[in-house]
Amino acid sequence: MTLPQLFFAYFAVSITGLSLLVVTRKNPVHGVLWMLVLFVHIAMLYLFLNAEFLAAIQIIIYAGAILVLFLFVVMLLNLRVEETERRFQWSWPVGLVAAGGYAVSLIFILVKITVFPQPGHYTIEKMQTEGNLMIIGKVLYTKYLLPFEITSLILLVAIIGAVVLTKKKQE
Amino acid sequence: MVPLSWYIMLSAVVFSIGVLGFLMRRNLIMVFLSIELMLNSINISLAAFSHYLQSITGQIMVFLVITVAAAEAAIGLAILMAFYKNNPTIKADEINLLKG
Amino acid sequence: MKYALIPLLPLIAFMINILFGRRYIKDKAHWVSVPAVIGSFILAVSAFMDVKAGNVINIDIYNWIASGSFKVAIGFLIDPLTAVMLIVVTSISSLIFIYSIGYMHGDGGYYRFYAYLSLFVFSMLILVMANNFLLLYFGWEAVGLCSYFLIGFWFHKKSAADAGKKAFIVNRFGDFGFGLGVILIFLTFGSLEYTHVFGHASVIAGKTINFFGYDVGTITLICLLLFCGAVGKSAQLPLHVWLPDAMEGPTPVSALIHAATMVTAGVFMVARCNPLFDLSPVAMNTVAVVGGVTAIFAATIALVQNDIKRVIAYSTISQLGYMFLALGVGAYSAGIFHLYTHAYFKALLFLASGSVIHALHHAGHHDEQNMQKMGGLKKHMPTTYIVFILATLSITGIPLFSGFFSKDEILYRAFLGGGLGKFLWFLAALAALMTAFYSWRLIYLTFHGKFRGSDEHEHHIHESPKVITIPLWLLAFGAVFAGYVGIPPIFYEHGDRIGEFLAPVLGHPLGHGTHAEEIFVIAVSILVALAGWFIAYTMYLKKTELPQKLEARFQPLHKLLFNKYYIDELYSKTLVQPMLRASDKIFLGFFDGRIIEGVVNGVPSFIASFSRGLRRIQTGVFSSYALVMAIGALCIIAAMVFWK
C-alpha cells in the first residue's frame, strides 16, 4: 500500500467514524464539536485533492461560521432536558434500514460507473503553475458569473430572512 | 494513487450516515447537522471528480454548495428560533403543525 | 256533415255551462243543456230517417293522428246500428235532462251537473258514431270520465268520491285490454277503420300469433282483448264491482249512464265488431258464458239487497248479462234489441225510484234508499207507483210488454245454441225467475204494506212535481211499447222490424228452430215470470214473516249473497292492500330507500370514510414525512439501479 493510500485510509476511517459520532451524540454541543473535527479532516482531504481554496473556505465558512451559528443556537435554546430524553425517534429502525439501503444503492451505482468523460485541461501542472485560486476566480467571474450572482442573491435573501424571522414582533 | 472510486465510496458512506442522522434524530438541531453532513459528503465527491477529471467545475460546485449551505443553516436555524418562541419544543416528532 | 252537430251540440252546452255556469248561469243551466240535447235528438231522428232510406253515412272530418303508417281520422259512421243507438241515447238523454230539472233543483252544483251530463252525452254520441276504433276508444274513455265526475258528484261524501275513483280504475282494467286490442287490430290490419278492418277480417281468419310463447288465433286474441273492455264498461264478471257503488251518484245519472246508455257501450261495441267475433268461436263462447253467468250471478245478489238503487243496479248487471249472452250465441240483433228496450224500462225504474227517493228526502227521511224503511207509498205517490208497475211488468217479461219481446228473443236464440246454449238458456231462465222475484219484492216493499218510517215523515211524502212525472210517463210509454218493433215472427210475419233493420250490419242469427221449440221457450219464460211474481207476492204481501224465517234458516247463504259474494273484500285483500303495502314498504322503503339510495349515498360516504382514514396518515409530524420521502426516493433509486 502506497503512502497516499495509507493517508486516504486514515482519512476515510476517521471521517466515517466522526460522522457516526456526530449523528449519535446525545448532547448537541458534543455533536457540533465532533462536527468541527470532522470538517477539519475534510478540509485536509481537499488539500489532498489539490483544492486549496476549498480547504480554506471549508475551515473558514463551515467551521468558522456555520458551526458557530449552530453552537450559538444550541446555547440560546439552552436545552437541558434534551440530555435526559430519548435521542432517537421511535421509527429509528426504519431510518437505519433506509440509510443502509442508500449506502448499498449508492455504492452499487458508483461501482457501475466505468465510462468517464474526457479529462479536462485543468491538469495538476496547470493548476500548480497558475494557482488554484486564480483559476477558480477566473472561471467564476466569466463562465459561472450568473450562478455566482444568484448565489449572492440567495445569501442576501437568507440574511434578510434570518433577520425577519428572529425579530421580535411589534405589538 | 488512490483510485477515484475510493473517494466516491467514502462520500456514499458519509452521505448514508447523514441520512441516518436525518431520519433518526429527534432534536431538530441534530437534524440540521445531519443535513450539513450530507452536503459535505457530496462536496467530497465533487472535489474528487474535479481532481480526477481535471475539471474546475466540480470545485465551483462545491463553492456554490457551501454558500447555499450557509444560507440554509441561517434560515433554518432562524425558523427554529422563531418556532421555539411559540412552542417550546424542538422535537421532530412532536411538531405536527402540518396537520390540517 | 250536419250530423257532426249531433255530438257537438251537447259539447257546446258543456263548454258554456262549465265556463260560465258558476258565475252567470247558475240555476238556469238547463236552459243551455236541454235545448242542446233535444236538438241532438231531432238531428238523430233525421239521421235515422236517412239511414232508413238506405243511406250509410261514413265521413272523415279531419286527420287526427298520423305517424308513419299509422293514420287515424276523426270521422263518423252512421249505419243502422248507430242510428238505433243514436235514438236510444238522445231520446233517453232528453227525458232525463228534463227530469233532472226537478230532481236536481236547488243543488249547489246544478250548473256542474248539467255540464257533466252534456259532456257525457257528447262522449256517448262520439262513442256510437265513431268510424274507427281509436275514436271509439276516445268515446269509451270519455264516458268513463263523465261517469267518474257524476258518480263523485257529491264529492264531499267519501263514499261518493271513492265510488267514482273505483269506477274509473276498474274500467281502466278493462280498457287496458281494449287498448291492447285496438293496437293489435292496427298491427294486424294496418288500419283502424271499421270498414277496412271488417272488410279484411276473413283474410286474417286462421292466422295465429305468438303470444307469450303460445300460438293464439289472431282474431280470437283481438276479440278477447276487446271483450275485456266490454266486461269493464258493461260491468260483467269479474269487473262488475264498480256498478253498484256507482249508485252513489245522483239518480238521473244512474238512470242515464249506469243503466240506459254507458254501460251498454260494451254490448254496442261487441255488436259493432260482429264480423270479427263471428270468426272466433272461442271468443263467442266466452262472451256467452260471461254473459250467462253474470246474469244469474247478479240476479242472486239482487234477491237480498235492501237499497232500492242497488237492487236495480244488480238488475242492470244481470240484464247486461242477457245482452252478452245474446251476442255470444250470435244473435246480435237480439242483444241490441234488448239493449234498446232495457234502456227505456231500466231508465224508468231508476227515475221512478229517484222519484221515491226525492219524495222521501224532502219528507226529511234520512235512510231514504233503504226499502226496509219504506212501504205503503202507493197512496202517496200514485203516478210513481203506476209507472213502477209498468216498468216491472216489462222487465219481468210479461207478455205484451216490451221486455217480453226482447228477452224472449234472447232465450230462444240461446236455446238454439247447442249444448252450451241450452245450459246458458237454463241459467238465463233461472235468472228470469229471480228477476221477477226481486222486481216484485221491490214493489211490495216500497209501495205496499204499511210505512215503516215515522208518522211525521209519512205526512210529508208527496207526489213529485210535473217536471219529474212527465218524463216518467213518456218513458213508461217507451217501456211498454218499445218492444213492438221486434215481435217474434211466430206471432206476426214481419214483426221483427228491428232485426231486419239491423241486418245489414249485424246479419241474421244462425239457425231456425221449430215452432214447437219456440213455443216451449216462450211458455217457459212466461211461466218463470209468473212464478217469480207469485213467490214475491206470497213472501212480501201475504206471509210477511216468511222472509225472516228463510233468512234465519239459510243464514250463511243469505250472508254470502248480502255481502255480494265478498268480491269487493277479495279484491281489496288480494290486490289493493298488498299493492299499497308493497308500494310503501318494499318499493319505496326497501328498494328506493335502501338499495338505490344506499348505493347513491353509500359511494360518497365510503369515499368520506376512506379519506377520513387517509387523513390519519397525515400526522403533520414532519419527520415522518421526511421518512416517507426518503423511503420513496430510495425506492426510485433502487429501481433505477436494480431494474433490468
Add this chain to the structure above:
Amino acid sequence: MESTALNQIDYPILSIIVFMPLAGALLLLFIRNASAVRWTSLFITCAGLAAALPIIASFDKTTHLMQFQEAYEWIPSWGINYFIGIDGISVLFIFLTLLLSILSVLVSWKSVETKVKEFHIALLVMETAILGVFVSLDFFLFYIFWEAMLVPMFILIGVWGGKDRIYAAVKFFLYTFAGSVLMLVGIIVLYYNGSATLDILALSSMRYPFTLQCWLFLAFFAAFAVKVPMFPFHTWLPDAHTEAPTAGSVILAGVLIKMGAYGFLRFSIPMFPDAVKFFALPIFILSVVAIIYGALVCFAQKDLKRLIAYSSVSHMGFVTLGIFALNTQGVEGGILQMLNHGIITGALFLMIGMIYERTHTRAISDYGGFARIVPWYAGIFIIFVFASIGLPGTNGFIGEFLIILGAFGAHKLFGVLAATGIILGAGYMLWLYQRVFFEGYKEGLSVHDINFREVVTLLPLIILVFLIGFYPDALLDFMHPSVEHLIEEFRADTNGKNIFSQYIGLHLGGR
C-alpha cells in the same frame, strides 16, 4: 354528407334566440328594483318566444336536414366550430323551453321575494344553456351548454329551495355531473376516432367498430340515463323536484330531463346503431320497470311534489320505451310524450307551487275538500290530472298510445307490461286528487282561488293539452321527416326491420 347549409332566414335567428336571455341576464345586473327585474325578465322571455315565431312560418316540414344552420370557425386548430341548427326533433323543444321560461317567470312573481335579481339571472342563464343544448351541432359547444345548465339549476335549488335544499342540490349536481363526465370521455374518444372533428352531423354519418360502439354507447348512456332519469338512476329526481322552487321544478321537469331522451335520439341512435340494437332489450326492461315501479312508488308518497316527481319517472319510462322501440310510432310517440310530459308535469308543478304559496305545505294529508274551497283551481287541476293519466282528448293519450303501439310492435310482452302503467297511473293520480280535493273538507279554511296572473300562466298549457289531444298532427308534422330518416338510417345500418329481430330465438314474445 349533407352539408348544404340550409337557412331560410337571412339573419342568425337561432343565435339571437339562444343568446337573448343571456343578454337579458346581463341587463338585469344593472337593475335594482325587484319589480322592474320581474318585468324585464318577463319581457325578455316573451321577446324570446316572439323572436322564435318566424321559425314556425319558415320551417321546412319536408326535409330531415338541419335548418337555420349557422356555422363559424371557433377554434380551428382543434376542429371546433360554432355550428348550430335545428331539425324536426329539436324545433319543438325550443318552443317548449321558451314557453316554460315565460311561465317560470310568471309563477315566481310572488313566490320569490328574496334575491329576486339573482333568481331571474339564474333563470335566464339556464334558458340560454337549455336552448343551446337543443341547437348545438358541435360536440364542444354542446358539452359547454350541457354543463352550463347545471350551475344555474344548482343555484336555483340550493338558494331558493326548500328545507333540505343543499342536500338536494348537491345530489342533483353530483348525480348528473358523474354521468356527464363519462360522456365527455366518450366525446373525446369520438374526436380521435372521427378524424379530429367534433361536428355532430359528420360523426353521426360515420360507422364505428362494434366494440367501440358499445363502450361509447355506455359512456353516453351514463349521461343520458341519469338525466332522463331511467330506472335505477332516478333517485336524484324526487329530491331535486321536492326541494326546488316552483320555477326550478317546472324547468327541471319540463325541459331539463328531456335532454337525456333528446341525447338518445340525437347521438346514441345515429352514432351507435349496432350498440343500440345490442342494448335495446336491457333498456326496454329498464323502461318498463321504470313505468311500473315509478307508478307503484307513487302510491306510497305523502308529499305532493314527490308524487309528481315519481310519476315523472314513470312517464319518462314511456318515453325511453318509445324511443328504443325504434319504429315511427314509437319514436314519434316518445318525442310527443316528452313534450306532453313537459306540459303536463310542468303544469302540475306550477299548480302545486301556486297552492303552496297559499298553504305553505306540501303534505297531502294537510289538504282535503279543496274542490269546495278553490273550485277553479280544482277544475284546472283535474284537466292536468286526466292529461297525465292519458285520457283520450288530452295530449297524454296521443303520446302514450303511440308509444304503446310502437312498443307492442317491437316487442309484445313489453307493450303489454307498459300498458299496465296506464292503470296504475289512473290509480295514483285519482287517489291524489281525491285526497286533496274531495274528502276531508275542513271548515273555516280560507284560501284564495287562483287569480288572473295564475290563470294566464296556466292557460297556454291548457290550450296545448287539448290542441295536442285533438290535433296532434300540428306537432307530429314537424317531426315526420326527421324521425323517418332516423329510423331508415338505423335500419339500413343494422339490416333489420325490427329492433328485436336478434331475440327471435328467445321466445320472449318478439315477432
